[in-house]
Amino acid sequence: MADTFLSIQNLRKSFGTTTVVQDFNLDVSTGEFVSFLGPSGCGKTTVLRMVAGFEQPSAGAISVGGKDVTRLKPNQRNIGMVFQAYALFPNLTVAQNVAFGLKVAGVPKAEMDKRVAEMLSLIKLPEFGDRYPYQLSGGQQQRVALARALAPRPKLLLLDEPLSALDAKVRVSLRDEIRSIQRNLGITTIFVTHDQEEALSISDRIVVMYGGKAEQVGTPYEIYNRPATKFVANFVGTLNVLEGVVSDASAGKVKVDTQEIVVGNKLNGSRNGDAVSLALRPEAIALGPRPGHDAELGGRISEVHFLGSVIRIRVGFGKGMISLDTFNNSSTPPPVVGDQASISFSSNDLLVLH
């Protein structure tokens, strides 16, 4: 990558005999927004803390802007960070919080006041400078934390689950606000989250982590539509997994329960009789035949969940169960539990999980 700004090479972190991060490599371009996505304990926050300098790597190197920062202290790295718990200084006002980094850096007062005002208007809280953190809502506190992190003009912004403590509505609006500010400033950003919707909606690229390793690195589109591993497929989005047996490898046929599906040339290396896992997103499946859908399975409606604009239907067949989503249509009532149904999909949408 020509304009790599943050480079993480062969990073490893062990606590005693437990290795929490291993063989972690990542190059992030200038101005890129990269999310670390994964379940609790997957090592995403540990990687972020190593980038910040709060944890020392057991092995590997981290460089920012071409400079090796692996052994630098956090206060020597010129990195901004927003924490899950806001971490605003309770004894300082909003303006003093935002000014903290500038004051530590010895910025002249006039320039500091100008920058604080600029930051407060950036987060749309220009009149809140004299308030104390406890007088603000969670969303406002997190915006102040963002302004405080950005005020000293850091080279890199780290966001450690900044939206987790907020309610759903504030989370969505602040998420969009963070992305818009990041785009305007063009600052390289690492965002840690366990919320796949958050990661999918605002990232340029996502690093899906599991067991201390990067399982897959890709754009949200790639991660969702072409998951590289079974874990990524299961973790990102809802997925139907059908367990089958290769019935005719040369013809790309797999037997699922008593029915046969043609998966094309995706069975690379599999032989007749091998067990395979096939995955399908709920939105790729239709109730009944549909033009372009070349595969069909028959079953019985076992659950119907009306979710407003979408109806999620679960169809049982043999020992398996498939979830599918259809848009609500006021002229067509939802199917009834117990009805016979056939589902169809395009074999192109089938993922063979390894």
Added chain:
Amino acid sequence: MRSGRFWAWVTFVLGACYFFIPLIATFEFSLRMKRGEYSFEAYKVVFGDPRFQATFTYSAVVAVLTIILGVLIVVPTAYWIRLRMPQLRPVVEFVTLLPLIIPAIVIVFGYIRMYGSSSPLPFLATARGTDALLVIGYATLALPYMYRAVDTGLRTIDVRTLTEAAQILGAGWTTIVARIILPNVLISVLSGAFLTFAIVIGEFTLASLLNRPAFGPYMQLIGANRAYEPAALAIIAFIITWGCMSVIQVLARFAPKSANQPN
């Protein structure tokens, strides 16, 4: 329910009698210096005595120095234990409790052996050296109170995250302790400070055995030789202690509120 409340009141009244009757009796006795009438004569005598002023001033100065030393030792220690060595907390708590178990007289005899005029570190050979030892001794005696007060204050803030937030903004350790940690535990530090003040003002053993002109030995001297003045002094000492406690209560209202409230 009613019976429970009745016995609660009975207990309260008995407790109040246990504490207040001797105090009221002492106060009443302190007003009887002039025959046949109540007066504040004993208080006038006490306040007019130059030894009272000298010993009280001495003890107040020693108390302030003890508080400064206590804060310098306890705040960074309690902070570091919370931040980096939480596994050592039980050990440190035990060590800070030792002054409650080990009598002050043991410290004094330790001092005399270690720092006597014939020792390699003859602190006790000079008045200033002895004063320094007295301050250090008092800081030790006040350790259980100061450490607990500061530790309780640190428990109310997210020490680790605030430290990391300050670090990533470029702050060094001195800035973090002075501008973030100390202001956020200031009320707790002041609580510890006033407890220390109350302890130092009334302390007798260390001051007496080190032969320093402190308020504790003065009270003992007056108590052994006079009738009404000791009662007045006892009331004055109580007022000083209660004053310190009241200031702690008032200051607690100004404690910085936590920023980490749910949305």
